[in-house]
Amino acid sequence: MRHALDLFSWQGRVSRKGYLLAGILLFAIKYPLDFAVSMAFKQPWNPLMYLSPRVSPFGREVPAGYMVALLALAAPFIYMGLSLTVRRLRDMGVSPFWAGLFFLPFLHFAFFAVLVFTPPATEPAGPALPAPGPYREGIPLATPPPPRFFERVIPRSKGLAYLLGMLMSLIMGLGCYVIVAQVNASFGSMLFIGLPFGMGFFTAFCTSYDRGLRARTAIWYGISPLVVASILLLAFAWEGIACIIMAFPILGAMMGLGAWVGWLCAGSRPIGQLAAPLLLLLIPCLVGIDLANPRPPEALSVVSTVTIHAPPEVVWKNVISFPPITTPPAAVFAIVAMPLEARIDGNDPGATRRCVFTNGTFVEPIEVWDAPHELRFGVREQPGHLAEYLDVKHGQFLLTGNADGTTTLRGTTWYELKVFPTGYWRAWAGTFLHAIHLRVLEHVKQLSEHPGGTHAAAAMPDWMAASNATCACTRHAPK
Numbered sequence: 001m002r003h004a005l006d007l008f009s010w011q012g013r014v015s016r017k018g019y020l021l022a023g024i025l026l027f028a029i030k031y032p033l034d035f036a037v038s039m040a041f042k043q044p045w046n047p048l049m050y051l052s053p054r055v056s057p058f059g060r061e062v063p064a065g066y067m068v069a070l071l072a073l074a075a076p077f078i079y080m081g082l083s084l085t086v087r088r089l090r091d092m093g094v095s096p097f098w099a100g101l102f103f104l105p106f107l108h109f110a111f112f113a114v115l116v117f118t119p120p121a122t123e124p125a126g127p128a129l130p131a132p133g134p135y136r137e138g139i140p141l142a143t144p145p146p147p148r149f150f151e152r153v154i155p156r157s158k159g160l161a162y163l164l165g166m167l168m169s170l171i172m173g174l175g176c177y178v179i180v181a182q183v184n185a186s187f188g189s190m191l192f193i194g195l196p197f198g199m200g201f202f203t204a205f206c207t208s209y210d211r212g213l214r215a216r217t218a219i220w221y222g223i224s225p226l227v228v229a230s231i232l233l234l235a236f237a238w239e240g241i242a243c244i245i246m247a248f249p250i251l252g253a254m255m256g257l258g259a260w261v262g263w264l265c266a267g268s269r270p271i272g273q274l275a276a277p278l279l280l281l282l283i284p285c286l287v288g289i290d291l292a293n294p295r296p297p298e299a300l301s302v303v304s305t306v307t308i309h310a311p312p313e314v315v316w317k318n319v320i321s322f323p324p325i326t327t328p329p330a331a332v333f334a335i336v337a338m339p340l341e342a343r344i345d346g347n348d349p350g351a352t353r354r355c356v357f358t359n360g361t362f363v364e365p366i367e368v369w370d371a372p373h374e375l376r377f378g379v380r381e382q383p384g385h386l387a388e389y390l391d392v393k394h395g396q397f398l399l400t401g402n403a404d405g406t407t408t409l410r411g412t413t414w415y416e417l418k419v420f421p422t423g424y425w426r427a428w429a430g431t432f433l434h435a436i437h438l439r440v441l442e443h444v445k446q447l448s449e450h451p452g453g454t455h456a457a458a459a460m461p462d463w464m465a466a467s468n469a470t471c472a473c474t475r476h477a478p479k
Contacts, residue, residue: 007080013091013120014084020116022084030077037073041066044462048241051234052470053106078102085115092159093121106235110228114166117224119158119207150273154209162221165206168280169199169225174232176287182238185388187419188290196251198283199225200258201265205276208266215263222259226251240471242335246428250421297391297416302430304437305410310448312399315407316372318447319397320344320353324457325443333358333460334467336432337383337474339440340457352380358460358468359383360477364395374398385473390429391416409444411437 006012007022014022031047038045043057043066053059057066086096092115101111155161176195180186200222207213207221226248233239265275308315321344329338337359344353346366353364360383368376376396386392394414399407413433419425460468468474 007083010083010086012087014087015091015120016088016116016118019084019088023081023112023116026077026080030073033073034070037066037069041069044466046463046466048466048470051106051109051231052237052240053235054237054240054475055466055469056106058105085112088115091120092118092163093157094159094163107232110231110235113224113228113231114163117166117221117227118162121157121159150209150276154206158207158211161209161211162203162207165203165221166225166228168202168206170229170232172202172280172284173199173225173229176284177233177238180287180291184291186290186294187389188287188295189420190287190290192247192250192421192424193254194283194286196226196254197258197261198279199229200255201262201279202276204259204262205266208263209273210266212267213263215260218263218266219256219259222262223252223255226255234470237470240469240474241467242471242474245335246425250424295420297418298420298422298426299393299414299416300422300426300429301412301414302433302437303410303412304434304441305408306438306441306445307402308407308409308445308448309405310407311405312372312401312407314451315399315409315444315448316375318444319375319399319409320347322440322443322447325439326456326458327439327443327446328458329460329464330435330439331464332432332435333439334464335471335474336435337386337468338460339436342440353377357383358476359386359474362392367394368396372399383473383477385475389417389419389473391418407448409441411441413437 007026035045038057041063043062045057046055049056057070082099082102085099085102089096089098102108104111153164155164173195176191180188180191200219203225204218204222208218230244230248233244234241262276265273321342324341325339337357340356340358342353342355344351344366346352347369349366349369351366351369353366355362355364361381362379362383363381364377365380366375366377368374374396376394378394379392382392392413392415396412398410398412400410401407415429415433417425417429465476468476
């Protein structure tokens, strides 16, 4: 067997570990070279450009010389990567013909992930049979034969069995996702609970069946489709980095649980193994229930408070409208839209306030104008893609004068959450809305305590803007 770092060889095999380490090494060399070329042509560059077509230089107008330089730089890395891929496929017991998937733009990273997770075709020797006892005479006790259905369907090779489970999981998972989320914009509990459970179950069941795999290893295999599916969602531009980060914990937990149950069923009696084909039919049906009987949105609210060293009359003027926010954005705004400024076109309940965000504008008709105590408004318009996940209904600012001359400013947002399970997604929504509140409230505090001066909008770092650009709900709106 040749070493994985023999990068120009086409002979021999490469293990999972060797393939991963060689890939990391090549990326560590290529990334700074791509970055240097981009700087030379005055073009932005960051790691997300390898994964998402929304931020890739191949998806926008760039100088022809820049593209030629990038492709020329990539040529030797393509050769070495293809060599490693052919040898990794050989180690898996799979035809090198599939190395052609290496050339699929963006999607090839999902292919790489599969190659990293898939075990080799050759199995290490199993544990020796127990020593013969007085009633065994060297022959192991008889066990019930496994169902012939699984013997025919699940390959004997561990690598091929894993690939079968991975393929079943991805077909079921991505198929249900497209129908439920992309076509119907429905985000019910079964999409985030039942579906990932089934994906982890099938992958672990196929890999563990009649193989004596350890539970920890089976769970690792069961969670692996989440990595592959996440890359595919980015590559197809169906979801962005923000959505993947938010969904990863609950999906990973449910896949891990499903994998553990799949491992138990794979090692149980034949009656327990029948759960596999039943779940294969049951999970899509459960996901379909979310479409047939969608749950009504959950009405929720978020409250944030600051104390300002200024009287309510001064604070009020900076609440109803304010110039561009100058404070550098917190890291959380890499995965949520950021408020920029607020404008108003009147000074009574008939006025309309416009709160400008990076992804669009909230149009807010004033409902209560009680200067300098309360400003309450509805929401007539909000950035388009946000409506798939939640509806912002009302907002309110309450100003309370304190005996020491300060003002307590409290901001409240009422919204309806359309993503389930509510308990999980409420935590994310609350975190984001609180961060948005604090950015606005702290800006009002700064304006009220230190009036005057210039107010140039704070620039968003390139890495943060690129993260925003991968997601439809955070992508920056044209100015």
